[in-house]
Amino acid sequence: MFKRYDRLAIDLPKPKFADPNAAAAVQELLGGRFGEMSTLNNYMYQSFNFRQRKKLKPFYDIVASITAEEFGHVELVSHTINLCLDRVTFPGDPDTAPLQPGKDARMSYHYIATAQTSFPVDSQGSPWRGDYVVSSGNIVFDMLHNFFLECGARTHKMRVYEMTSHPTAREMIGYLLVRGGTHIIAYAKALEILTGADVTKMLPIPNLDNRAFETAVKYENKGLSNILYTWSETDYRDIDKIWNGPNPMTGEPLQVIIGAPEGAPMTDLEDRPEEFAPGVSYEDFMEIARRLQRNAGL
Numbered sequence: 001m002f003k004r005y006d007r008l009a010i011d012l013p014k015p016k017f018a019d020p021n022a023a024a025a026v027q028e029l030l031g032g033r034f035g036e037m038s039t040l041n042n043y044m045y046q047s048f049n050f051r052q053r054k055k056l057k058p059f060y061d062i063v064a065s066i067t068a069e070e071f072g073h074v075e076l077v078s079h080t081i082n083l084c085l086d087r088v089t090f091p092g093d094p095d096t097a098p099l100q101p102g103k104d105a106r107m108s109y110h111y112i113a114t115a116q117t118s119f120p121v122d123s124q125g126s127p128w129r130g131d132y133v134v135s136s137g138n139i140v141f142d143m144l145h146n147f148f149l150e151c152g153a154r155t156h157k158m159r160v161y162e163m164t165s166h167p168t169a170r171e172m173i174g175y176l177l178v179r180g181g182t183h184i185i186a187y188a189k190a191l192e193i194l195t196g197a198d199v200t201k202m203l204p205i206p207n208l209d210n211r212a213f214e215t216a217v218k219y220e221n222k223g224l225s226n227i228l229y230t231w232s233e234t235d236y237r238d239i240d241k242i243w244n245g246p247n248p249m250t251g252e253p254l255q256v257i258i259g260a261p262e263g264a265p266m267t268d269l270e271d272r273p274e275e276f277a278p279g280v281s282y283e284d285f286m287e288i289a290r291r292l293q294r295n296a297g298l
Helices: 020-026 036-049 057-084 139-163 167-195 214-221 237-241 282-295
Strands: 227-229 255-257
Touching: 020 057, 020 139, 020 167, 036 057, 036 139, 057 139, 057 167, 057 227, 057 237, 139 167, 167 214, 167 227, 237 255
Parallel strands: 227 255
Antiparallel strands: none
């Protein structure tokens, strides 16, 4: 089972300007082959399908706990796309073509189908695919795949960072570069215990330190590259059998934190009357409020 909190992983800055083409690029980090939909579903299905989880519990716990974090990453990238699309169009009579900015945007789907919000597609609008999931049943194969997947995700994050200067997009990417880096190391350490092979000697891939990215520095300074969370108050604690010792990149001590990070307030998207979203007028709202009061016995 999963427990959900109405919080974002980090505080996303509300943008002063929209950038619909930045939103289109960030879609790759959501629904692309190396996007957060892929990391989530790879680890989720591997955790569902894990064999001999009691005998191999530390490895199961690593995959299961990172799965929970990836749900939050999907959420964070989605909200980033939403904020990059904020205030592109304008309310108005249909004959004034209030959605006309959408016809010149690289991804017009944002305006036609999703009311200027995220969707599980890549930067070209192609849907995320279930066959991106690797859940082979072989623990070494799956851990090696996860290491490769996280390195691919890191590469794409770096490239999208270099494609846009939008502050919301860069804030999100800076954070995920740090957190994704912890996952790379986690799978590398798991592989070393399983096989004796030290794949940390290959890191970082690409060969560029996170501190080269301005928005990643504060998260590095907070020590987030050294922390894995259990994402449960009671379970998945055997990750400390793998996640211990020095960080192979920095030499700093690795730390397991029981539970989840505090997070930040959720963004509240404004209505878009020109998109008929959410489709509730002031009068509708007042009537809904009266019905809610009646249902509550007030």
